[in-house]
Amino acid sequence: MFKYSNKTAVVTGASRGIGKAIATTLANNGMQVIGIATSEKSLDAIRDIKNIIPFCCNISDEKSIEDLYAFVKEHSSNIDILVNNAGIHMDNILLRMKTEEWKKVLDVNLNGPFYLTRILLKDMIKNKRGRIINISSISGTDGNKGQSNYSASKGGLLAFTKSLAKEVGKRNITVNCIAPGIIETDMIFDLSDTVKTDYLRRIPLKKFGKPEDISKMILFLCSDEASYITGQTFYIDGGMSLN
Numbered sequence: 001m002f003k004y005s006n007k008t009a010v011v012t013g014a015s016r017g018i019g020k021a022i023a024t025t026l027a028n029n030g031m032q033v034i035g036i037a038t039s040e041k042s043l044d045a046i047r048d049i050k051n052i053i054p055f056c057c058n059i060s061d062e063k064s065i066e067d068l069y070a071f072v073k074e075h076s077s078n079i080d081i082l083v084n085n086a087g088i089h090m091d092n093i094l095l096r097m098k099t100e101e102w103k104k105v106l107d108v109n110l111n112g113p114f115y116l117t118r119i120l121l122k123d124m125i126k127n128k129r130g131r132i133i134n135i136s137s138i139s140g141t142d143g144n145k146g147q148s149n150y151s152a153s154k155g156g157l158l159a160f161t162k163s164l165a166k167e168v169g170k171r172n173i174t175v176n177c178i179a180p181g182i183i184e185t186d187m188i189f190d191l192s193d194t195v196k197t198d199y200l201r202r203i204p205l206k207k208f209g210k211p212e213d214i215s216k217m218i219l220f221l222c223s224d225e226a227s228y229i230t231g232q233t234f235y236i237d238g239g240m241s242l243n
């Protein structure tokens with residue numbers, strides 16, 4: 001059996017979708033989880049889950065990250081696991097893309113993980129252990145029409161993962177990336193039926209993924225059994241990236 005009970009994790013975007021599944025899975029397996037979202041209202045969704053401590057933070061704002069760090073230190077001396085899951089999309093074809101749409105997506109999806117990882121890494125280095133898991137996307141590896149901002153942010157996260165894995169491996173810290181395909185969350189609710197049908201046509205397993213398909217992999221990456229895995233990207237996409 002994996003030993004999770006004395007571990008503490010920070011999970012961003014924990015109020016909904018994939019992040020909520022990750023926070024719940026880790027908490028159900030005995031970890032203490034600090035779950036992050038943008039508002040007290042959205043955090044209501046996880047307030048009553050055992051072993052989850054909710055905290056409101058805008059990860060794209062450095063001051064908000066400093067407040068989060070102070071809160072984290074109040075609750076735990078050791079942060080063992082960081083899951084950079086929070087993400088947004090603001091889709092548009094490039095010719096119509098507003099600078100604001102470009103910057104906002106890069107700020108949340110790429111700058112946020114940078115700020116948070118940098119601040120939590122100090123303690124991981126001091127403790128000589130840590131697991132960092134970044135949630136990218138197959139849009140980050142394959143690109144996607146109308147998502148140049150999102151794809152750039154997610155591709156950046158992949159490169160960030162590999163670079164950091166090389167930097168901190170000697171400190172007993174692993175850094176890995178998950179590239180989900182199409183997962184049933186709020187993020188895909190606004191897709192048209194035509195787009196959904198086209199995606200399903202391209203997925204060999206002929207169905208969309210569930211948030212738990214991602215959270216089970218995260219649980220494994222947090223385990224002692226995954227201690228020799230670093231710098232890798234795991235596609236959880238029903239085979240979509242094979243096309």
Ligand SMILES: NC(=O)c1ccc[n+]([C@@H]2O[C@H](COP(=O)([O-])OP(=O)(O)OC[C@H]3O[C@@H](n4cnc5c(N)ncnc54)[C@H](OP(=O)(O)O)[C@@H]3O)[C@@H](O)[C@H]2O)c1
Nearest residue numbers: 013015017018037038042058059086087137182183185187
């Ligand atoms: N769903 C998919 O098909 C899919 C596919 C590939 C990759 N992904 C990636 O997987 C991750 C989770 O996706 P999802 O579908 O679960 O998304 P979601 O249902 O839209 O949830 C997004 C989460 O991120 C939080 N968040 C957004 N902006 C934030 C900010 N500035 N600071 C802190 N938290 C913030 C949200 O908090 P609030 O509730 O407070 O807004 C929410 O908890 C994202 O990085 C996404 O890009 C998803």
